[in-house]
Amino acid sequence: MRQTICSTRFWWNGSLILLRVGGTLAVAGSAAAQTADVTFARDVAPILQQKCEACHRTGQMAPMSLTTYAEVRPWARAIRSKVAAGDMPPWHMDKTTGIQQFVNDISLSTDQRDTILRWVDAGAPLGNRADLPPAMAWPEGERWRVGDLLGREPDLLVSSTPWTQPAEGQDQWWQPVVDSGNTEDRWIKAVEVRPTLEGRRIVHHGNSALAEFAVGKAGEIYPADTGRLFEAGETVSFDIHYHSVGEEITDYLTIGVWFYPKDVVPKYAVRHSAMGVFQAMDTFDLPPHTLTTHQAFVPLEKPTRILSYQPHMHVRGKAMSMEAIYPDGRIEMLSHVDHFNFNWHVNYVYADDVAPLLPAGTMIKLTAWHDNTAGNRANPDPTQWVGWGQRSYDDMYHAHVRFIELTEDDYVTMVREREQASITEGDQ
Secondary structure (H helix, E strand, O other), X not given: OOOOOEEEEEEEOOEEEEEEEOOOEEEEEOHHHHOOOOOHHHHHHHHHHHHOOOOOOOOOOOOOOOOOHHHHHHHHHHHHHHHHHOOOOOOOEOOOOOOOOEOOOOOOOHHHHHHHHHHHHOOOOOOOHHHOOOOXXXXXXXXXXXXXXXXXXXXXXXXXXXXXXXXXOOOEEEOOEEEOOOOOOEEXXXXXXXXXXXXXXXXXXXXXXXXXXXXXXXXXXXXXXXXEEEOOOOEEEEEEEEOOOXXXXXXXXXXXXXXXXXXXXXXXXXXXXEEOHHHHHHHOEEOOOEXXXXXXXXXXXXXXXXXXXEEEEOOOEEEEEXXXXXXXXXXXXXXXXXXXXXXXXXXXXXXXXXXXXXXXXXXXXXXXXEEEOOOOOOOOOOOOOEEEOOOOOOEOEEEEEEEEEOOHHHHHHHHHHXXXXXXXXXXO
């Protein structure tokens, strides 16, 4: 083993020379050569498998497959641009404030991000094929993502009646009400909504009484001891937002429902609120060429545990925060989506041990920022006054929030358990 007593560095003909006194002389070469130790086979492929292939593979919603070097290499510069801008993978949460632990976090770590950038800057080398990880064994054909996680197919399927969207024309909202086919009271453990494969081109999002489909949402699995009661004979109402893509397409949404065993009754019922929507309908106003801020306040009448947070705005939406104003006046930032993207509807599901626990009397404060200027590249026309409306060219704001309400005793118990866990972790 060689030892280096000291070293000196200098540039010669564009190359960095490292002179080790009493040792060796090495030429590191250009900046690209300095990063050539980052290869696709050893460093980048595992990241793509973990963070990208779920969507970027044949037959899935992404526009290109990224499962092999041959597929990835032509897109290297585009990948760098999207990763550097924080557009991909689609995770728009500000990582500098608020809660940061989520069960569905698909964002890149700082090291993963830097690895991809260095790889592209080095010329996107393949490296040694022997370093390639085994190919992922993704399920073939149309699959239920929640089903793959739970290891079984849905217990019940409920479909909307079909809708045919013309090749050209205004956005449409299809709102059928259908019989669920459910014959007995059952508690729902998980739910997933999906359009047809062809229909994914025209569905912006689709709400139902049970759950929502949107690009960026892959279904919901409720935490332990929580669920939603699905009553016998209950009908299901759909509210599906369709848009034209230059080709006539017929679509329908299907809801997959997974039940708890018949003898299981969860302790807590999962609830949903479109927080802020009524305040927005009354006060929303975007003058031309302006940056605006709107706020809504929603009181919590009972102790509450928030399960997930999903901001909703349209093309002029830029950011949305959710804060808690406690009864004693203390204010806490819960979550801040600082680069909202209308093309993605990400539902941020909190990890169990950090999901907000809020006492009765807490006020939820929502702040939404919109950009109706020419500087917003997604803005179709900054000269227009914009009010609240359902069309994509109109705008709005609210937050889809899933939560459970607690008894006072349960709230106190959960707070103490977290305090004790924090003390134990600190001791370790």
